[in-house]
Amino acid sequence: MMKKTSHESDVSFIQALAGLLRENDLTELQVKRHYGENDSLNVRVSRKTQMVMQAAVHAAAPAPVAAPMPVAAAGDADPASHPGAITSPMVGTVYMAGEPGAAPFVAVGTSVKEGDTLLIIEAMKTMNHIPAPRAGTVKRILVEDGGPVEFGAPLVILE
Numbered sequence: 001m002m003k004k005t006s007h008e009s010d011v012s013f014i015q016a017l018a019g020l021l022r023e024n025d026l027t028e029l030q031v032k033r034h035y036g037e038n039d040s041l042n043v044r045v046s047r048k049t050q051m052v053m054q055a056a057v058h059a060a061a062p063a064p065v066a067a068p069m070p071v072a073a074a075g076d077a078d079p080a081s082h083p084g085a086i087t088s089p090m091v092g093t094v095y096m097a098g099e100p101g102a103a104p105f106v107a108v109g110t111s112v113k114e115g116d117t118l119l120i121i122e123a124m125k126t127m128n129h130i131p132a133p134r135a136g137t138v139k140r141i142l143v144e145d146g147g148p149v150e151f152g153a154p155l156v157i158l159e
Contacts, residue, residue, distance in 0.1 A: 017045045027150065028091060044124075046091045046151055079142055079154040086133065086156045088149045092123035096145040104145070106156070110138045118156050121149060132158060 017029055028046040035041070079085055096104040096119050105117045112118065112132040121128045140157040143149055 013041075014043055014045065017043060042124075044091065079140065079157060082154070082157050084136065084139065084157045084159045085154040086118060086130070086158055088121060088151055088153045088155055089130070090121055090123045090128065091151050092121040092128070092149060094143045094145065094147050094149050094155070095120040095122060095127075096141075106138045106141070108138055108141060112136060112138065112158070118158075119143070130155065134158070 013033075017031065020029060028044065030042075030044040032043075033041040096106075098105070098120070105119055106112060113135050114132055116132045117129045118132055118138075119130050121130055136158040138156055139159050142154045142156065149155065
């Protein structure tokens, strides 16, 4: 059995990827390096930019990337700046229910307790339950089931 080793060059490699992200105005970059049979590095570097968020808000309806359409319909200030905004802790795909066809975890008007699951974000084949950080009532849902979400993007407004 091969022992996994620490690769000192990984840190500089990740820093170089972050530099490429900025220099080429990209929002996400994913790379997998194989060092041996049981040794690899899988890196996803992403960043949130106002420009991308504004483009998504003003995009035409047919574009699948325009997941935050409820934001455009509301026409008010940036929901990410709302004091009750719950933001995404990762890049992934949003699921509003535990399985296809099941009732969603929350809907507008649902009262939740601290720790209740609001939704699931799938990232790298892992289902991550996103808990309510405090008790409150769901005022707005800013994402669509099955839609993509970026790190820091507003998911739900909880008051």
